[in-house]
Amino acid sequence: MALEHADVLKAAHLARLGLDEGEADRYLDDLGRILEMVDQLQSLDTEGVAPLAHPLDATQRLRADEATETDRRETFQRVAPAVENGLYLVPRVVE
Template sequence: MLTTDDVYKAAHLARLSLAEDKAATTTQAIANILDLVDQMQSLDTTDIEPMAHPMDATQRLRIDEVTEVNQRELLQSQAPAVEQGLFLVPRVIE
């Protein structure tokens, strides 16, 4: 069973603020969603073929054509550090 404390903990982890007057309704809404997920997971889908989209529709795509000129050299000439055609940036991951 989902409690209001669980919702507060999840909100804290997600860095979301949760007003006290909305805590009960938010807890109930999340509990309803989780109940629906449980219902869907309990269905037997062994004979159902997976599908990417419920409609057999094709997307109309535009022609893939270049609309801007290549400005790599101009942009890299203004960059603080470039090596072998790549922008060099400070390391952010140790």
């Protein structure tokens, strides 16, 4: 599955990665070769094989419904780049 420049730009946008033009070109080359390697998968017949998401056949354990966490806002916000009145600040979101 050949990769195009637009695919790289689309992926970069979906992933919110700022790339300059030079970078996009370099990644197009790298990604194209990685996908070429990955495309070997297509040659394998997997008809009837169930996908494996986790290496062990384990099932989800459930947690008791208890509020166990205490307020640690001050600690958590010490590592935050921009906060005010306990809120995280981001550039204005237009709705």
